[in-house]
Amino acid sequence: MDHVAESSDDGLLGLLRKSGSLSVSDLTRATGVTPTAVRQRLVRLMAEGLVNREVNRTNRGRPSHRYALTDKGRRQSGSNFADLALALWHEVRAVEHPEVRRGLLGRIAKTMARMYASEVSGTTTVERMDSVTRVLSERNVPFEVDRSGELPVLTAVGCPYPDLAEHDRGICALERMMFSELVGEGLRLSECRLDGDECCRFEPRRGASKEAATAVQ
Secondary structure, three states: OOOOOOOOHHHHHHHHHHHOOEOHHHHHHHHOOOHHHHHHHHHHHHHOOOEEEEEEOOOOOOOEEEEEEOHHHHHHOOOOHHHHHHHHHHHHHOOOOHHHHHHHHHHHHHHHHHHHHOOOOOOOHHHHHHHHHHHHHOOOOOEEEEOOOOOOEEEEOOOOOHHHHHHOOHHHHHHHHHHHHHHOOOEEEEEOHHHOOOOEEEEEOOOOOHHHHHOOO
16 A cells, blocks of 8 residues: 555545555554554544444454444545536536426425435424534534524525535525425525625525424524
8 A cells, every 4th residue: 555644534534435444554554643643533533423443353363453434434535426416407407398497406305305304303493403504514514503583594604515506596496495395394595695695594484383483582
């Protein structure tokens, strides 16, 4: 294995992604740091659910350990999904028939919501918004819930799809539909960065259920 001077967690995740399972000695040689530093980093990554430790038993001697990425680690350690998403989005938006296009966007939003649904919990709007922010934070997408008004507002601190949004604000509509599915409440996009606002904000539609209002009191 070639030596790669790498001191970050991302670099270690990248090595595991390229090489499969590796031992501490493998990672020590590849990164050029001490075994103690490698172990400390592995403990942290295992606690975050990004790396698994596998026991390698042999007929003689003590069993050794090798480390490999979990499914979550493989998703986080690098991909070319951005280019694929941009290409697919262009094809979706190229559908000429408005009803067909809207139906396709709705199905995509529902599919994405189902991907996250098992991780979202809560019975009130604000509880589910809080849960959505936690799910997104695990994917390095910063969201927060603003409770300062009559109703809670899901606020995008950073755009999850910056490349797509630059080309077509229709991605904001898709995102609104997905959040509505996850929150269980019809949401509207009340502010948008593309309109010059400070951030994108998703809030319950006027006339939303009373429980959303009482949840923030």
